[in-house]
Amino acid sequence: MELQAEEGRLIAAAGPGRVLVATAVPVERDAVAAGLPAARAGGEAPLDVITVGVGPASAAAATAAALTAAALRDRPYDLVVSAGIGGGFQPDAPVGSLVVADEVVAADLGAETEDGFLPVTELGFGTVRHRPPGELVRRVTEATGARAGAVLTVSTVTGTAARAAALRERHPTALAEAMEGFGVAEAAAAQGVPVLEIRAVSNPVGPRDRDAWRIPDALAALTEAFGKLAPVLEGWNRHDR
Template sequence: MNARERVLLATAVPAERDAVAGAFPGPADEVRLPGATLLRTDGGFDLLAAGVGPALAAASTAAALTAAALAGTPYGLVVSAGIGGGFQPEAPVGSLVVADAITAADLGAETPDGFLPVTDLGFGTVTHLPPNSLVREVVAATGARPGTVLTVSTVTGTATRAAALRERHPGALAEGMEGFGVAEAAAAHGVPVLEIRAVSNPVGPRDRDAWRIGDALAALTGAFGKLAPALESWNTHDD
């Protein structure tokens, strides 16, 4: 990236944002935007709690990207980060997943013959691809598992739905609710995107007793502590 370009890190909720912020020493300044507030670190990272779900995440991320562009200081990279569900056994609780594909899992239509993605209906897109070289950097720095991260509007809570998602998306390792929305906003601005998830629970039957949110948030902090130099030095021309 250009040395003057910053990185926008978008999480869903403040707890995730604060976990990421724990990886960056020193105070962060609040920057007020229309409908959003950034935490700006000295290291070139802006942290945004963009909201839950793909629609609000897309709107908040777009607002931050637009404000930066209008100020003449565009972002060089957008990262969707947070905790999420992991498909077992490939993505166990406590592990990290980095998306090599960010896919909207339920954007489309149900038909008598099964689910059709919106692209089969002749509209839009359902997948954004992060830069290969950056995915490799994340894997090397953190040991994260690379694979598809699904964006869902309804969190999976049954074994039946988990099996259906795996059948439809064999490469899926994790699911979250914001990645695709963040990626859509980044794509509209021509900015590369990345998604990183720390696994807090298995994808499948909803069992709150099995959730390990604290462990996943700690894993997120640890990941960004290792990742910051790689994100700062990554060159967009590598892909």
């Protein structure tokens, strides 16, 4: 596959359309790019894969910068995809499986009180969730076999069974946990661009048992997924909600 390096990003061709794929770290970027079709002769690549850093703040800043730069070049993006590996809530999202978000949720943005956690929306501020286009989510699940459910964005990765249980109680449809999706979604929403989040499960959400992590398997699943996703993403019309 032909890849072009430009300002710290890898660009791979997948056909017509303009899609930005935001990953946290280079190994995720490379896994996504490895699944994309070989670059076609002539023309610019319509599917750009970038690294945006770890955590929602870094992801939001880098995604916003990429969207703004593209708009200023008069080549705006039609879709932003947050992609990478993450933790899966057991038993619904086993290690090695693929999850697509039907909700991108900021799970720990709020306040701890004596009565429990309050999301920031209940404090009278902002938002804590973004909903990807339902038709696109359906097409992704059909193409890849992924399960659809909420993907939680956290600033602190879950490391105990008690916190995993508390998150699942607050978010019964949650399938996965990661650290960048909500930041990417906030940047996309600010510019009116739809968002999608895709996670390959590398470990169970809960106690940090490094022996149970399967990062290479999750990266391989991400590569396989994007091999199937390229025609779905390039063929999707942003008005198909």
